[in-house]
Amino acid sequence: GIQVEQSPPDLILQEGANSTLRCNFSDSVNNLQWFHQNPWGQLINLFYIPSGTKQNGRLSATTVATERYSLLYISSSQTTDSGVYFCAVIPYNNFNKFYFGSGTKLNVKP
Amino acid sequence: DTAVSQTPKYLVTQMGNDKSIKCEQNLGHDTMYWYKQDSKKFLKIMFSYNNKELIINETVPNRFSPKSPDKAHLNLHINSLELGDSAVYFCASSQLGGNTEAFFGQGTRLTVV
Numbered sequence: 001g002i003q004v005e006q007s008p009p010d011l012i013l014q015e016g017a018n019s020t021l022r023c024n025f026s027d028s029v030n031n032l033q034w035f036h037q038n039p040w041g042q043l044i045n046l047f048y049i050p051s052g053t054k055q056n057g058r059l060s061a062t063t064v065a066t067e068r069y070s071l072l073y074i075s076s077s078q079t080t081d082s083g084v085y086f087c088a089v090i091p092y093n094n095f096n097k098f099y100f101g102s103g104t105k106l107n108v109k110p
Numbered sequence: 111d112t113a114v115s116q117t118p119k120y121l122v123t124q125m126g127n128d129k130s131i132k133c134e135q136n137l138g139h140d141t142m143y144w145y146k147q148d149s150k151k152f153l154k155i156m157f158s159y160n161n162k163e164l165i166i167n168e169t170v171p172n173r174f175s176p177k178s179p180d181k182a183h184l185n186l187h188i189n190s191l192e193l194g195d196s197a198v199y200f201c202a203s204s205q206l207g208g209n210t211e212a213f214f215g216q217g218t219r220l221t222v223v
Contacts, residue, residue, distance in 0.1 A: 030207070030208045030209045031209055031210075031212070033211065035214070041216070041217050041219065042216050042217065043214040045211065045214075048211035050209070086153065088153075090208035096143075096160070096165060096166055096206065096207075097166055097208075098143075098155060098202075100154070102150075102151070102152060103151055
């Protein structure tokens with residue numbers, strides 16, 4: 001099946017810092033989403049972004065489908081940004097199954 | 111209104127028991143899923159239903175039996191629970207085809223003792 005790799009696996013930031021999370025995938029995709037799993041375990045939708053660029057407040061994401069990667073940018077980080085960020089893709093050849101990356105665990109310190 | 115809701119949020123039970131987790135979505139989606147998150151936070155699909163019909167069954171032990179009474183509901187019944195079944199189970203929904211946004215429930219943390 002498709003491989004989804006996220007980097008870095010762990011990230012510690014001081015409040016106010018910026019960061020970039022990366023998701024590489026090994027095949028063409030129909031769907032790519034970024035999720036934030038907060039400390040209470042909820043999976044929060046951040047972006048549905050199979051291609052292009054989107055922004056939502058301090059967060060933005062870019063997917064370059066032809067080069068098989070996506071980036072999530074977090075600016076002016078806050079302690080509430082802490083948690084695990086997952087990238088998940090649905091490949092063209094298996095269109096009803098999300099493949100998740102192993103996540104980036106972010107800890108924002110005050 | 112919660113888009114995808116699961117009950118219960120927490121479930122603690124003894125080995126050998128049978129338990130069910132319920133899921134409902136009010137998004138009008140035609141496809142629903144169960145995912146399992148293990149202790150290392152890895153998420154993997156278990157089942158997928160489209161319009162009440164099973165379309166994905168990912169080599170899950172047959173002690174796990176999903177049931178979809180209608181396209182807005184997908185329940186998960188687990189027989190003879192084992193310690194290794196302890197995990198967080200997520201329900202999700204989307205439209206068939208995978209090219210629309212999927213939404214996840216808040217998860218059910220199952221602990222088998």
